[in-house]
Amino acid sequence: MSVNLQTPIDYLKGVGPNRADLLRKELGIHTYQDLINLFPNRYIDRTQFYKINQLQRNNADVQVIGKITSFKEVAQKRGKRLVAKFQDETGTMELVWFRGQKWIRENLKLNKTYVAFGKTNWFSGKFNMAHPELELKEEHEKNLRSAMQAVYPSTEKLNNKGVTNRVISKIIQQLFIETNGKFNETLSDNLRSELKLINKQSALFNVHFPKTQELLSRAQFRLKFEELFYIQLQLIIKNLIHKSKIKGFPFNQVGTHFNSFFKNHLPFELTNAQKRVLKEIRADLGSNAQMNRLLQGDVGSGKTIVAFMSILMALDNGFQACLMAPTEILSVQHYNGLLDWCNKLNIRIKLLTGSTKTSERRIIHESLENGELQILIGTHALLEDKVKFKNLGLAIIDEQHRFGVKQRSKLWQKNTLPPHVLVMTATPIPRTLAMSVYGDLDISIIDELPPGRKSIKTVHRYDKNRLNVFKFIRDEIDKGRQIYIVYPLIQENEKMDYKDLMDGYESISRDFPMPKYQTSIVHGKMKPADKDFEMQRFIKGETQIMVATTVIEVGVNVPNASVMIIESAERFGLSQLHQLRGRVGRGAEQSYCILMTSHKLSANSKTRLETMVRTNDGFEIAEVDLHLRGPGDIMGTQQSGVLNLKIADIIKDNDILQLARHHAKSILKIDPSLALPENQIFLKTYKQLGKYKNIWNYIS
Numbered sequence: 001m002s003v004n005l006q007t008p009i010d011y012l013k014g015v016g017p018n019r020a021d022l023l024r025k026e027l028g029i030h031t032y033q034d035l036i037n038l039f040p041n042r043y044i045d046r047t048q049f050y051k052i053n054q055l056q057r058n059n060a061d062v063q064v065i066g067k068i069t070s071f072k073e074v075a076q077k078r079g080k081r082l083v084a085k086f087q088d089e090t091g092t093m094e095l096v097w098f099r100g101q102k103w104i105r106e107n108l109k110l111n112k113t114y115v116a117f118g119k120t121n122w123f124s125g126k127f128n129m130a131h132p133e134l135e136l137k138e139e140h141e142k143n144l145r146s147a148m149q150a151v152y153p154s155t156e157k158l159n160n161k162g163v164t165n166r167v168i169s170k171i172i173q174q175l176f177i178e179t180n181g182k183f184n185e186t187l188s189d190n191l192r193s194e195l196k197l198i199n200k201q202s203a204l205f206n207v208h209f210p211k212t213q214e215l216l217s218r219a220q221f222r223l224k225f226e227e228l229f230y231i232q233l234q235l236i237i238k239n240l241i242h243k244s245k246i247k248g249f250p251f252n253q254v255g256t257h258f259n260s261f262f263k264n265h266l267p268f269e270l271t272n273a274q275k276r277v278l279k280e281i282r283a284d285l286g287s288n289a290q291m292n293r294l295l296q297g298d299v300g301s302g303k304t305i306v307a308f309m310s311i312l313m314a315l316d317n318g319f320q321a322c323l324m325a326p327t328e329i330l331s332v333q334h335y336n337g338l339l340d341w342c343n344k345l346n347i348r349i350k351l352l353t354g355s356t357k358t359s360e361r362r363i364i365h366e367s368l369e370n371g372e373l374q375i376l377i378g379t380h381a382l383l384e385d386k387v388k389f390k391n392l393g394l395a396i397i398d399e400q401h402r403f404g405v406k407q408r409s410k411l412w413q414k415n416t417l418p419p420h421v422l423v424m425t426a427t428p429i430p431r432t433l434a435m436s437v438y439g440d441l442d443i444s445i446i447d448e449l450p451p452g453r454k455s456i457k458t459v460h461r462y463d464k465n466r467l468n469v470f471k472f473i474r475d476e477i478d479k480g481r482q483i484y485i486v487y488p489l490i491q492e493n494e495k496m497d498y499k500d501l502m503d504g505y506e507s508i509s510r511d512f513p514m515p516k517y518q519t520s521i522v523h524g525k526m527k528p529a530d531k532d533f534e535m536q537r538f539i540k541g542e543t544q545i546m547v548a549t550t551v552i553e554v555g556v557n558v559p560n561a562s563v564m565i566i567e568s569a570e571r572f573g574l575s576q577l578h579q580l581r582g583r584v585g586r587g588a589e590q591s592y593c594i595l596m597t598s599h600k601l602s603a604n605s606k607t608r609l610e611t612m613v614r615t616n617d618g619f620e621i622a623e624v625d626l627h628l629r630g631p632g633d634i635m636g637t638q639q640s641g642v643l644n645l646k647i648a649d650i651i652k653d654n655d656i657l658q659l660a661r662h663h664a665k666s667i668l669k670i671d672p673s674l675a676l677p678e679n680q681i682f683l684k685t686y687k688q689l690g691k692y693k694n695i696w697n698y699i700s
């Protein structure tokens with residue numbers, strides 16, 4: 001009889017109510033299934049022992065055989081602790097407990113031979129091991145089921161509560177006994193034989209009790225593949241359902257606006273990447289399904305014209321379009337950029353932001369509802385209930401990181417059918433992450449910069465080089481260029497940052513005096529109208545220096561600006577630095593980015609600055625960022641559910657992810673509803689989707 005894996009953990013022999021509570025609370029293990037899917041995060045070779053005189057100060061896990069010869073209680077400022085002398089024939093070390101002393105005293109025997117296992121520390125001229133795992137030597141030999149012992153995540157904190165790694169290992173062993181090691185297969189025979197994957201039973205056994213390194217690797221591969229495969233299957237099915245269920249407006253015509261723009265007004269030859277992406281968008285818009293596409297393009301790669309030409313497709317089919325940007329500055333910039341083209345084509349376009357006057361607002365609302373207004377650009381003011389379109393066919397959203405999914409869906413509700421949606425981002429998301437998090441969106445990538453761009457020269461300079469930096473600024477201004485100087489502005493320390501910015505502004509104004517030099521300043525505390533005024537002065541070239549906070553981070557386009565100076569650069573994240581640098585290098589001139597720091601740098605800051613100096617490639621930078629910060633931080637908490645991986649590692653297992661995606665795709669291509677007999681196994685597993693947060697809760 002097979003054991004139901006949904007059985008509460010309390011029923012497993014050796015668990016008991018107290019341990020069950022701890023397992024539930026501390027490790028989230030409620031059922032047999034949760035326990036079997038608690039995957040080790042590393043393995044230790046338990047056939048190797050150290051003599052005390054062989055120990056090294058590298059804080060690694062070791063096993064030592066010896067005897068406890070005495071105990072003593074030490075009460076010091078750092079707290080009470082129990083210290084045991086542990087001795088072998090080569091020397092003595094200490095075993096230390098800060099908690100659970102009573103239990104230790106009652107249960108450990110003096111002068112018996114133990115195997116002590118744990119991390120060694122070098123302290124006061126001696127080695128010690130805090131909260132070691134101790135096992136009588138004869139027990140150790142009996143219990144040794146595998147030369148490589150699994151170490152389970154976060155069990156350290158439970159050590160002194162009686163749930164050691166060994167206990168976990170024992171109860172998992174018990175689970176194998178009670179279930180006879182029989183677990184349902186979750187991948188089809190076809191797929192397994194094609195990829196030479198070991199079966200589920202063997203994988204589970206060998207991941208917990210590896211017989212050999214080779215079997216462990218195969219077990220890990222199979223389980224990682226399975227985890228990623230089901231995530232991909234889930235995302236691709238979501239995408240397919242979306243496409244079949246959610247109809248979109250078909251844009252079949254390539255009409256006058258598009259053709260006229262293409263033939264008469266195109267300001268430059270499109271890059272191949274821009275052409276390819278436009279084709280992808282056109283194919284989406286022409287199909288019956290609603291487009292849901294993410295357009296990724298590095299800073300300055302030319303997303304705006306792609307957005308505009310997509311808007312023209314909507315207009316040519318009798319629909320309205322909107323473009324929503326995260327800040328007022330950006331909306332204004334988009335508006336100004338598109339206005340020129342719209343005027344040439346006789347297209348009606350308006351801007352709606354928080355600072356649009358009521359009278360103007362009324363006109364916009366009216367003309368939008370009666371269909372006169374064809375394009376609306378703006379901030380999230382577009383989401384207000386009063387904003388009603390006659391027939392919104394395409395919604396473009398710039399910089400999706402700043403808008404929540406909920407906000408986006410508000411745009412949908414403004415129509416009978418949802419509009420086509422194009423989300424643009426200049427923060428390249430590493431391909432791996434995009435695939436696992438946005439696998440349900442279609443993705444287009446502009447991976448080519450417009451021709452003639454010189455790559456930006458980036459350097460790192462310390463405060464003491466400031467005079468040279470200022471001289472350099474003067475030379476650049478003399479050549480007719482413009483300069484950005486950016487200060488950090490972080491919420492927690494707003495006052496200090498504000499002071500830094502103002503001090504910086506004053507000193508710049510002193511070193512670059514009027515009337516020869518004109519300096520603008522833009523920061524988040526200014527009124528939108530003032531910000532816009534200052535921005536416009538800089539855009540028009542009336543000021544040569546722009547002192548600003550990160551409000552200028554995204555999208556600002558002033559091609560004549562050729563130097564970006566980032567103050568306290570160590571305080572910025574990598575993608576933010578890259579975004580800021582992307583404000584220069586947008587014209588034909590050689591551009592520069594100078595990263596200024598004054599403090600001693602942490603290793604992490606150093607890596608960030610070195611990466612910036614080394615490369616201009618946004619995707620490469622995004623990968624480094626992913627390594628430094630981890631996926632959760634990059635994507636925010638919203639998507640972290642998807643990234644709640646138990647065995648695969650989104651960074652290291654990129655190859656397995658690609659493989660999993662490839663197979664999930666090809667299976668669904670032939671059999672989208674998983675109806676074929678050989679795919680029943682996937683369907684059965686997939687049907688439980690949605691019920692659980694974690695993929696392993698339904699792979700059983």
Ligand SMILES: Nc1ncnc2c1ncn2[C@@H]1O[C@H](COP(=O)(O)OP(=O)(O)OP(=O)(O)O)[C@@H](O)[C@H]1O
Nearest residue numbers: 268269270271299300301302303304305426450555
């Ligand atoms: N194919 C092209 N050839 C020459 N110049 C181009 C081309 N495409 C765009 N540009 C110019 O490159 C600059 C950057 O384009 P755009 O503002 O669209 O970039 P972006 O992708 O929106 O970047 P960001 O996200 O940094 O704002 C603009 O000045 C634009 O006119």
